[in-house]
Each structure stands twice: as C-alpha cells, then as structure tokens.
Amino acid sequence: MFIVGSCISVFLFFTGLQDSGAFQRDICIEKSCIKNFLDFIELSTAAFSTTLSLTITAFTVLGIYFAVLNYISTAKTNAISNHLLNINTFKDYLNDELKRKERIKKDSIDTFKWYNLVFPYSKNGQLTPGYKYETLLKTINDCINHSNEEYSSSSTPSFEYKPHQRRIIDAMSAIGIKIEFMPRNDFKEAEKEIIDLINTTNQEFCGDQSLQKLSEPKYL
Numbered sequence: 479m480f481i482v483g484s485c486i487s488v489f490l491f492f493t494g495l496q497d498s499g500a501f502q503r504d505i506c507i508e509k510s511c512i513k514n515f516l517d518f519i520e521l522s523t524a525a526f527s528t529t530l531s532l533t534i535t536a537f538t539v540l541g542i543y544f545a546v547l548n549y550i551s552t553a554k555t556n557a558i559s560n561h562l563l564n565i566n567t568f569k570d571y572l573n574d575e576l577k578r579k580e581r582i583k584k585d586s587i588d589t590f591k592w593y594n595l596v597f598p599y600s601k602n603g604q605l606t607p608g609y610k611y612e613t614l615l616k617t618i619n620d621c622i623n624h625s626n627e628e629y630s631s632s633s634t635p636s637f638e639y640k641p642h643q644r645r646i647i648d649a650m651s652a653i654g655i656k657i658e659f660m661p662r663n664d665f666k667e668a669e670k671e672i673i674d675l676i677n678t679t680n681q682e683f684c685g686d687q688s689l690q691k692l693s694e695p696k697y698l
Contacts, residue, residue: 561600568593571682575675581668582675588654595653596683607684614652615676615690621645622673622693629697639665642697666698 569589576584594600598608625642639662646669647657655672659665673692680689 556603558601560603564597564600564605565590565593568596568683572675572679575678579671579675581664581671586656588656591654596680607689611653612689614649615680615692617652618646618649618676619690619692621649622695626693626696669695670698 572587572589572592573584576582576587595611595614596607597605598610599606621642624645628638628642640659643657643659643665647659650657650672653676655676657665657668657672660668673695677691680691
C-alpha cells in the first residue's frame with residue numbers, strides 16, 4: 479500500500495510538472511515562484527500524506543490482529559496444558575486416597591468420567607463445577623436421605639437393604655464409581671468409604687464452591 483501510494487504521488491507530481499511546462503522554464507527562487515510551486519505540488523503532497531496515514535493505520539490494525547491471534551493461540555495452549563495437569567493431579571489424588579481405602583478397588587473408579595463431570599469446561603480453562611455433577615450429587619444425597627428416613631421409621635432395627643443397594647449402585651455409577659452387590663456388612667463399609675472419598679475430593683478440588691456435602695448415613 480505504501481509503495482503504491484508513493485508511486486502515485488510521484489507520478490502526479492512529475493506529470494503535473496510536465497504538463498505545466500515547468501521543465502522548460504528558468505529556475506526561479508523568488509517568493510512568488512516558491513509559493514506557486516508549493517501550491518502546485520499540494521495534490522501530490524496530500525496524496526503522499528494520505529498514503530502514509532493509511533499505511534500506519536493498516537500496520538497498526540494488522541499488529542493488533544496478529545497480537546489477538548497470538549493471545550488466543552497461547553490461551554488455548556495454556557488451557558489444554560492446565561487441563562492435562564489438573565486431570566493428572568485429580569488421578570494422583572484419587573490413587574493416593576484409594577491406598578487408604580480397603581473396600582474400594584482402583585479399577586472401580588472411572589477417573590476421567592468423574593473429573594469431566596466435576597469440571598466439564600476444564601479444556602477451556604474453567605474449573606467451575608458442572609451443573610450436571612451438582613445434580614448427580616443431589617441424587618446420591620437423596621438416596622442416602624431416603625434410606626435414613628426408612629431406617630428411622632422402621633419398626634425393626636433394620637430395613638430393606640437390597641433396594642437401598644440398588645439405589646446407591648445406580649446413583650454412584652452415574653459419576654463413574656462402580657459398586658457391586660455385596661453382603662450387607664461389606665456393602666456398608668464400601669459405601670462409607672465411597673461417601674467419604676466423594677466429600678473429601680469435592681472439598682479438595684472445589685473448595686467452597688457450594689457443592690453439596692453428602693449426608694451422613696444413619697443406617698451404617
């Protein structure tokens with residue numbers, strides 16, 4: 479743009495001089511001659527000035543454009559790097575916690591499913607708990623509260639435990655935690671460990687972001 483504009487300015491300048499016969503005239507350095515000359519080249523000067531302004535503007539816009547592209551690219555790269563780092567941290571944390579749990583097997587936890595439910599926008603750099611995860615936590619808690627009520631209102635020291643197991647198994651599987659049907663006492667111990675794992679994991683990775691803490695089971 480700058481080169482083209484400059485060429486046009488030079489062309490207009492010399493064409494104007496040629497048409498006016500300036501090259502055939504004697505050199506004049508009087509004030510009136512200089513004024514006439516400056517008036518004469520006003521068009522080419524204006525064209526050159528406009529070209530220079532447009533060139534500066536164009537380079538400024540291009541500079542901003544490439545800066546924005548670079549920022550977006552860097553932000554995406556950083557977001558992916560942080561996502562991978564966070565998911566590995568999440569996995570390492572669970573593995574460390576599971577070493578202290580006797581009833582939960584490592585292969586019963588779908589780490590990636592759980593993490594992606596907790597942080598569905600992690601790849602975009604957002605570590606805000608997802609609405610779906612909050613809903614699934616509420617479902618688990620409703621199962622616990624339902625069994626608590628059944629246990630408290632039962633006329634006998636126990637309540638129907640098989641339906642309870644089915645509700646808990648289904649609710650836990652939705653967030654990536656697999657539990658099998660077990661003898662009553664074994665299931666109680668496993669359920670207690672899983673509830674503790676969910677609560678401590680949510681506290682560790684989500685802090686005070688208003689995630690519901692699972693109720694304490696009265697039937698265990």
